[in-house]
Amino acid sequence: xxxxxxxxxxxxxxxxxxxxxxxxxxxxxxxxxxxxxxxxxxxxxxxxxxxxxxxxxxxxxxxxxxxxxxxxxxxxxxxxxxxxxxxxxxxxxxxxxxxxxxxxxxxxxxxxxxxxxxxxxxxxxxxxxxxxxxxxxxxxxxxxxxxxxxxxxxxxxxxxxxxxxxxxxxxxxxxxxxxxxxxxxxxxxxxxxxxxxxxxxxxxxxxxxxxxxxxxxxxxxxxxxxxxxxxxxxxxxxxxxxxxxxxxxxxxxxxxxxxxxxxxxxxxxxxxxxxxxxxxxxxxxxxxxxxxxxxxxxxxxxxxxxxxxxxxxxxxxxxxxxxxxxxxxxxxxxxxxxxxxxxxxxxxxxxxxxxxxxxxxxxxxx
Amino acid sequence: xxxxxxxxxxxxxxxxxxxxxxxxxxxxxxxxxxxxxxxxxxxxxxxxxxxxxxxxxxxxxxxxxxxxxxxxxxxxxxxxxxxxxxxxxxxxxxxxxxxxxxxxxxxxxxxxxxxxxxxxxxxxxxxxxxxxxxxxxxxxxxxxxxxxxxxxxxxxxxxxxxxxxxxxxxxxxxxxxxxxxxxxxxxxxxxxxxxxxxxxxxxxxxxxxxxxxxxxxxxxxxxxxxxxxxxxxxxxxxxxxxxxxxxxxxxxxxxxxxxxxxxxxxxxxxxxxxxxxxxxxxxxxxxxxxxxxxxxxxxxxxxxxxxxxxxxxxxxxxxxxxxxxxxxxxxxxxx
Numbered sequence: 001x002x003x004x005x006x007x008x009x010x011x012x013x014x015x016x017x018x019x020x021x022x023x024x025x026x027x028x029x030x031x032x033x034x035x036x037x038x039x040x041x042x043x044x045x046x047x048x049x050x051x052x053x054x055x056x057x058x059x060x061x062x063x064x065x066x067x068x069x070x071x072x073x074x075x076x077x078x079x080x081x082x083x084x085x086x087x088x089x090x091x092x093x094x095x096x097x098x099x100x101x102x103x104x105x106x107x108x109x110x111x112x113x114x115x116x117x118x119x120x121x122x123x124x125x126x127x128x129x130x131x132x133x134x135x136x137x138x139x140x141x142x143x144x145x146x147x148x149x150x151x152x153x154x155x156x157x158x159x160x161x162x163x164x165x166x167x168x169x170x171x172x173x174x175x176x177x178x179x180x181x182x183x184x185x186x187x188x189x190x191x192x193x194x195x196x197x198x199x200x201x202x203x204x205x206x207x208x209x210x211x212x213x214x215x216x217x218x219x220x221x222x223x224x225x226x227x228x229x230x231x232x233x234x235x236x237x238x239x240x241x242x243x244x245x246x247x248x249x250x251x252x253x254x255x256x257x258x259x260x261x262x263x264x265x266x267x268x269x270x271x272x273x274x275x276x277x278x279x280x281x282x283x284x285x286x287x288x289x290x291x292x293x294x295x296x297x298x299x300x301x302x303x304x305x306x307x308x309x310x311x312x313x314x315x316x317x318x319x320x321x322x323x324x325x326x327x328x329x330x331x332x333x334x335x336x337x338x339x340x341x342x343x344x345x346x347x348x349x350x351x352x353x354x355x356x357x358x359x360x361x362x363x364x365x366x
Numbered sequence: 367x368x369x370x371x372x373x374x375x376x377x378x379x380x381x382x383x384x385x386x387x388x389x390x391x392x393x394x395x396x397x398x399x400x401x402x403x404x405x406x407x408x409x410x411x412x413x414x415x416x417x418x419x420x421x422x423x424x425x426x427x428x429x430x431x432x433x434x435x436x437x438x439x440x441x442x443x444x445x446x447x448x449x450x451x452x453x454x455x456x457x458x459x460x461x462x463x464x465x466x467x468x469x470x471x472x473x474x475x476x477x478x479x480x481x482x483x484x485x486x487x488x489x490x491x492x493x494x495x496x497x498x499x500x501x502x503x504x505x506x507x508x509x510x511x512x513x514x515x516x517x518x519x520x521x522x523x524x525x526x527x528x529x530x531x532x533x534x535x536x537x538x539x540x541x542x543x544x545x546x547x548x549x550x551x552x553x554x555x556x557x558x559x560x561x562x563x564x565x566x567x568x569x570x571x572x573x574x575x576x577x578x579x580x581x582x583x584x585x586x587x588x589x590x591x592x593x594x595x596x597x598x599x600x601x602x603x604x605x606x607x608x609x610x611x612x613x614x615x616x617x618x619x620x621x622x623x624x625x626x627x628x629x630x631x632x633x634x635x636x637x638x639x640x641x642x643x644x645x646x647x648x649x650x651x652x653x654x655x656x657x658x659x660x661x662x663x664x665x666x667x668x669x670x671x672x673x674x675x676x677x678x679x680x681x682x683x684x685x686x687x688x689x690x691x692x693x694x695x696x697x698x699x700x701x
Contacts (some may be wrong), residue, residue: 094624100677105626131673132458134626206699222625236468360621 022242030281032108032201035208037271037280039194045275046090046264051181053083055140058174064169068160070153073215077146084139088257089264089274092219095211096197097187101180104219105134110227111245112140115146117169124165128176137173140247147250197261203355213283213356216265217347224265225339228258233332234327241329243322254321259314262339267305292353294345294356299353310338326365368522368529375494376423376539376552378403382423382488387438389474390483392453392463397443400486401436407659428501429492430646434519435489441490442482445474456632458673467630475632479672484636491552492644496535496604500647503534504597511590528585531593534600535578543642544575556641557607561614568697570610573603605648609691610640614701616680623677635672642666642683653690661686 051121054279057079087107094104117238118135120126128137135141149166150156187193200207226235227247234241246254267274269280284300313335317324324332351358382403388397402410406422424432445461448454454462456475463472473481502508508530515527524532539552550559550571552627558571581596597664615638622631642661645653667674688695 097622099620100681102623102677105624109626129676130458131623131628131631131672131675218625 025291027291029286031203031209031286032198034202034271034281034283034286035198036201038208038212038268039049039188039197041273041276041278041280042186042268042271043090043093044188044194045273046086046093047181047185049275050083050086050090051185053079054174054178054181055085057083058178061174065160065360068157068167070157071144071159073153073157075250080139080142080146081251081256083124084143084248084251084257085252085260087139088260091223091261092216092265092268093212094215094219096193097184097191100187101183101185104223106180107138107177108140108247109135109138110140110143110247111249112136112144112148114144117141117144117149121165121169122165124168125135126169128172137176138176141173142170143248143250146172147252205357205359207338209354210356210359213346213351213354214359216268216357217343217351218360220265220339220346221343222239224258224261225336225343228254228261229332229336229339232321233329233336235336236323241325243325246320246322246325249322252320252322255314255317255319255324258321262307263312266311269303283354286354289352290353292349294349297347299345303350304344306338306342306345310335310342315339320347367532367535367542367685368524370531371419372536373535374416374419374421375423375426375537377413377416378406378411378421378423379487379490379494380550381413381416382490383483385700386442386486387483389442389449390463390472390481391450392472392474393446395442395446397439397486398441399424400442404439405434423490423494426494426498427490428497431489431493435486435493438482438489440484441476442474442486445476445482449474454615456628464629464632467627468635473633474630475636478667478670479628479632479635480639480670481633481636484633485507485640488637488640489643492608492640492647495539495552496644497647498610499537499604500532500601503530504600509534509585509593509597511629513596515588518627525585528582531578531582531585535582538574538578538604540571540575540578544571546571553607555606555609556614561610562617563610563697563700568694569698570603570607573599573608577603601648602649605645605651606646606691606693608641609653609687610701612638612645612699613684613694613698615641616684617699617701619675620677620680623675623680631675632672635666637676638683639666639670642687653687657686657690 057076060072060076060079064076091104091108098104105351113135120133120136120239126133126136145166146156150159160170197208197211201209203209227245230236232242232246246258248254264274269282269285270284271280272278273280287300287303288298294302314333317331317335318328321332347358367555369629376485382400385399385403386395398658400411402408404422405424406417406419409417410419427435448461449463454460454463456464456479459476461476463474475481489689506512509527513527513530515525518524519526519529522529538554539550541549542548546558546565548559554571554574558565558569561568561570575636577596577599579640581600584590584592584596584659615634618634619631619638622634639662642658645651646655646658661683662670665675665679665686666672667679684698694701
């Protein structure tokens with residue numbers, strides 16, 4: 001396991017968690033300590049890093065829109081990539097304050113609807129809060145605005161030299177992102193959502209663990225496995241690849257983003273803070289305490305290996321992804337299948353072992 | 367028991383829904399057919415039994431809303447024809463069809479995202495069925511203590527009072543054995559099987575079952591005091607059902623927003639909208655008309671424009687509903 005350099009702190013407290021009404025076994029495990037680790041060491045610091053990146057992005061964009069030139073464009077691009085990576089590390093906590101802000105939908109609905117973006121810029125008349133603009137804003141929009149709005153760096157700089165509407169649109173998109181992450185961080189900190197989350201230490205619907213398990217599973221299935229890899233690969237289009245549906249199409253950093261996302265979810269599973277460089281109590285520890293068996297080994301060991309395998313396979317795909325889905329299909333398929341195995345292990349085996357009901361389903365009922 | 371008239375009207379609503387949903391399939395819908403079905407004129411139904419029944423929906427519809435529904439029929443026709451002439455995907459301010467998730471099911475919506483299939487079906491459930499229960503069959507005019515309850519209706523084996531109680535039951539939608547399954551239709555479905563809660567968590571269906579049965583037995587025994595208690599329970603629980611169904615669909619809508627699934631969002635909000643609107647038919651509703659209007663015109667979107675909803679606005683709607691119906695507070699997130 002690659003993270004052995006982290007200080008390994010496990011606190012197995014003496015608090016007995018007797019039979020939950022959700023049917024978990026009797027184990028020596030402090031769920032509240034786990035939730036505390038998640039809230040204080042992983043989720044809030046992760047959001048704060050992303051929040052800082054967005055603030056940085058706003059600063060460099062202000063410089064760029066005041067003085068559009070190649071150097072300033074590159075400065076924006078660098079911060080943009082850092083922002084996109086830091087987003088990958090928090091995108092799956094879509095519950096509570098993030099849900100209230102529709103954070104993921106507002107921040108990362110891809111592919112970007114460049115036609116709407118162009119129209120919005122041309123008319124100068126748009127309301128970014130309308131649901132119809134979900135895919136005309138956020139990071140995918142910035143990806144287009146910085147790399148795709150014209151052909152080549154010089155043309156892109158000229159776009160911003162010449163068009164006040166374009167400059168304003170870039171500013172407005174970032175303002176929308178900033179308002180939302182600021183609201184989320186405020187809610188978790190001074191809004192005391194952290195305390196609320198930590199206090200819900202059961203496994204029933206509405207408990208901290210249930211929200212976490214449901215949201216990261218839904219994210220892993222629909223966004224990591226499908227949106228980032230499967231749909232561009234052609235899984236939903238009878239095997240016909242759709243390269244233009246990759247994340248970060250214009251900057252070409254799709255695979256970096258996917259890897260950052262999978263790694264972050266893996267670390268979350270371990271209870272490790274990617275920001276504070278420390279290890280803590282996580283779902284992995286809960287599964288260990290429950291001593292869940294799987295195919296001659298433990299479930300936690302199996303999941304651990306599967307995460308490593310998926311990450312290895314993602315790393316062997318030759319970038320950029322939009323080319324790989326047509327030219328290196330086997331490699332992309334292998335990664336997709338590895339992600340699918342994890343979906344099942346997490347959504348079916350791990351969730352039921354922990355006594356957590358998966359409540360999201362593909363919308364079909366009336 | 368005889369509530370043939372109610373069963374007939376339930377079938378008529380089904381037929382109307384089928385006609386309207388042709389629009390969802392991308393086909394033309396005829397407002398003339400809908401108007402004919404509404405008024406039962408010109409033999410509009412495939413079933414001759416319905417055509418010759420002597421019953422209709424229009425004359426049982428809450429009077430102030432009749433024109434609303436006729437307008438919906440006409441708009442459905444216009445939208446469906448516009449779609450056939452120029453297939454368009456729905457967008458902010460643009461009527462068209464939109465897919466619910468990746469299900470392959472499409473719905474036709476207007477420029478605000480309103481799915482007329484739901485507006486018409488769920489709307490008429492309120493304006494006809496619920497309105498008739500509340501404002502006709504459970505009133506003193508029909509089941510008051512002075513209503514004839516000794517002599518049978520001529521040629522039948524029930525008294526007028528018993529019959530009126532049964533007619534209220536007929537508009538509810540449950541089979542006489544209260545099965546809690548797919549056979550529960552209309553309000554019976556939304557009082558129980560369609561909600562996200564288990565009977566242990568919330569049992570409006572059970573409360574209504576008890577009230578209908580106990581009240582019916584009380585009437586047969588001539589016990590007006592118990593009959594009135596059960597009548598009160600019916601008023602209360604039916605109102606709760608409309609509130610619970612609203613919350614259920616708001617929860618669905620929030621999940622749809624989070625999944626960026628506009629089609630499902632519009633489908634679910636269309637249901638929520640009409641269940642919330644149905645609260646207005648209760649003669650002593652617990653929620654204020656102001657709050658109903660605020661939910662419909664602000665929380666469900668600016669002017670009811672579903673493209674402008676947010677999780678915050680939906681939470682505001684939930685807060686208003688819970689304030690009026692605090693019994694639903696502890697299940698509001700599971701409904």
